[in-house]
Amino acid sequence: MIEIQNIAKAFHDKVVLKGISSKFEKGQTNLIIGGSGTGKSVLLKCMIGLVKPDQGHVLYNGRDFYNSDKETQQSIRREMGVLFQGGALFDSKTVEENVRFPLDMLTDQSSEEKRERVAFCLERVGLGAAARRMPSEISGGMKKRVGIARAIVMNPMYLFCDEPNSGLDPLTSVKIDELIKEITEEYEITTVIITHDMNSVMEIGQNIIFLYEGSKLWEGINTDITKTDVPELKEFLFSNKLLREMGRNV
Numbered sequence: 001m002i003e004i005q006n007i008a009k010a011f012h013d014k015v016v017l018k019g020i021s022s023k024f025e026k027g028q029t030n031l032i033i034g035g036s037g038t039g040k041s042v043l044l045k046c047m048i049g050l051v052k053p054d055q056g057h058v059l060y061n062g063r064d065f066y067n068s069d070k071e072t073q074q075s076i077r078r079e080m081g082v083l084f085q086g087g088a089l090f091d092s093k094t095v096e097e098n099v100r101f102p103l104d105m106l107t108d109q110s111s112e113e114k115r116e117r118v119a120f121c122l123e124r125v126g127l128g129a130a131a132r133r134m135p136s137e138i139s140g141g142m143k144k145r146v147g148i149a150r151a152i153v154m155n156p157m158y159l160f161c162d163e164p165n166s167g168l169d170p171l172t173s174v175k176i177d178e179l180i181k182e183i184t185e186e187y188e189i190t191t192v193i194i195t196h197d198m199n200s201v202m203e204i205g206q207n208i209i210f211l212y213e214g215s216k217l218w219e220g221i222n223t224d225i226t227k228t229d230v231p232e233l234k235e236f237l238f239s240n241k242l243l244r245e246m247g248r249n250v
Contacts, residue, residue, distance in 0.1 A: 001023060001024065001025055001026055001061055001190060002023070002024040002047065002058070002059065002060055002158060002190050002192065003022075003023045003024075003057075003058075003059040004020060004021060004022055004023075004024075004043075004046075004047065004056065004057070004058050004059075005021050005056055005057040005058075005059070006019045006020070006021055006055060006056040006057070007019070007020040007021070007043065007046055007053045007055070007056035007057075007058070008020075008053060008054050008055045008056055009039075009042055009046060009051065009053050009054050010054060015214055016039045016042045016214050017039045017042055017043055017046070017053070017214050018213075018214045018215045019055075019056070019215075020039075020043060020056075020209075020211070020215075020216050021056075021216070022209050022216065022219060024190050024191075024192055024207065025190065025207065026157070026188050026189065026190040027184060027185055027188040027189070027190075028184065028190070028191065028206040028207055029180065029181050029184050029191050029193060029204045029205065029206050029207075030190070030191060030192045030193065030206065030207045030208075030209075031192075031193045031194075031195055031200065031201060031204075031205045031207070031208045031209070032044070032192065032193070032194050032195075032208075032209050032211065033195060033196060033201060033208060033209070033210050033211070033236070034196070034210055034211035034212060034236070035196065035212075035236060035239075036196075038211040038212055038213060038214065039211050039213075039214045040194045040211055041162065041194060043211070044160060044162060044192070044194050046058065047160070047192065048077075048080060048082060048160055049065060049073065049076075049077060052066060053066070060076050060079070060157075060158065061157075063076060078106060078154065079154075079156055079157040079158055080156055080157075080158045080159075080160065081150075081151035081152050081153075081154060081156035081158070081159045081160070081189075082151055082159075082160045082161075082162075083144070083147045083148055083151045083159070083160070083161040083162065083164055084147065084162055085162040085163040085164075085166050088147065089135045089143060089146060089147065090135075091134070091135050091136065093134075093135075094131065094132055094133065094134055095122070095127065095130050095131050095132070095133050095134075095135070095138065095146050096118055096122070096131040096132065098135070098146055098150055099118045099121055099122060099146065099149045099150045099153050100114050100115075100118045100153070101150065102150065102153055102154050103117060103118070103153060103154070106154065107154075117153060118131075118149075118153060119131070121149040121150075121152055121153045122146075122149050124149065124152070124183070125145040125146070125148050125149045125179060126145065126179075127142060127145055127146060127149065130142060130146075139172075140167055140168055140172070141168055141169075141172035141175065141176065144164060144165075144168065144172075144176050145176070145179065148164075148176075148179060148180065148183070152183060152187070152189075155187070156189060157189060157190060158189065158190045158191075158192070159180075159183070159184065159189045159190070159191040159192070160191075160192050160193075160194075161180060161191065161192070161193040161194065161195075162194045163194055163195060163196075163197075164176050164177075164180060164193065164195070164200075165177070165195065165197045165199075165200060170199065173197065173199060173200070174199065174203070177199070177200050177203055177204050178203075178204075180193070180204070181203075181204045198237065201222055201225065202222050202225075203222075204222075205221065205222035205225070206221060206222070207219075207220075207221060208220060208221065208222060208225060210230070210232075210233050210236070212232045212233075212236075217230050217232055217233060218230045218233050225237070
């Protein structure tokens with residue numbers, strides 16, 4: 001479980017996060033939603049240690065990340081897997097080499113152990129036959145699946161996904177959502193997803209927080225979100241529905 005307590009962050013005179021608190025349970029897909037510039041990505045960066053909050057606490061199974069010694073912080077980081085928005089694959093490395101990279105950097109496993117782990121993760125995301133391909137030789141959806149394989153290769157307790165469906169067509173987006181949810185439940189990972197994709201919200205939103213101008217205005221599950229009486233969330237939902245309808249008519 002991850003718990004965030006009263007997370008606040010400002011850059012110079014611009015307040016980005018205003019005391020955000022929530023709990024993210026293991027085995028669930030926890031979504032952070034909101035429009036552009038609402039603080040979603042900054043909150044994610046605060047959670048994974050890329051940006052230090054001005055106040056508040058980030059607890060990993062009770063361990064306070066920012067009030068721990070360096071050794072504990074490094075231990076928590078090794079328990080994280082991150083799927084970056086653009087995939088962040090190395091163009092000069094094969095699919096297999098991209099997935100193996102964390103093992104090369106962070107473990108002393110033998111070559112055979114690494115090979116077996118990479119093969120397992122690629123098979124798990126349906127890319128066993130693509131191991132020797134280069135990123136330029138695979139589709140956008142396949143790149144996201146490679147990113148997922150790399151994110152889980154260290155057998156993480158915590159999985160963070162930044163806009164996993166960005167740039168993907170609707171059918172591929174659904175498949176990526178299903179894969180993330182399956183992996184989360186199968187391995188009981190605490191998964192946190194940044195998204196503005198309402199299809200993702202309705203299909204896999206087991207726990208959702210809605211940010212608006214740096215504040216948390218709503219928290220709940222996907223079956224309750226359309227019943228909200230929060231005006232800003234209603235507007236967000238309507239705008240996304242309108243965009244989807246426009247997309248269907250193009």
